[in-house]
Amino acid sequence: MKNDRNAVRVSRKKSRRLGAEARQRKAAEGQLKVGEASLTAYDHAKKAGLIGMVKSTVRELSTNREYFEGFGSS
Numbered sequence: 001m002k003n004d005r006n007a008v009r010v011s012r013k014k015s016r017r018l019g020a021e022a023r024q025r026k027a028a029e030g031q032l033k034v035g036e037a038s039l040t041a042y043d044h045a046k047k048a049g050l051i052g053m054v055k056s057t058v059r060e061l062s063t064n065r066e067y068f069e070g071f072g073s074s
Helices: 012-037 041-047
Strands: none
16 A cells, blocks of 8 residues: 655644653553553453353263263274
8 A cells, every 4th residue: 555645834832742742642552562462361362352162061071981982083
């Protein structure tokens, strides 16, 4: 995508305000990126909604021998 360049005249006061706003936004975006980078895999999974309880499923899957029938055979 090609960007167009435009020129706009503003007063010095507005120019300073725009510069300050741009610096604040850049700082805020940088802080958000740092925060995202420090999240663990668990935090990312929880944020994505992948962590939680599953309802209406079979109980005791890990200990009920019935569900291991044929497991590991080819």
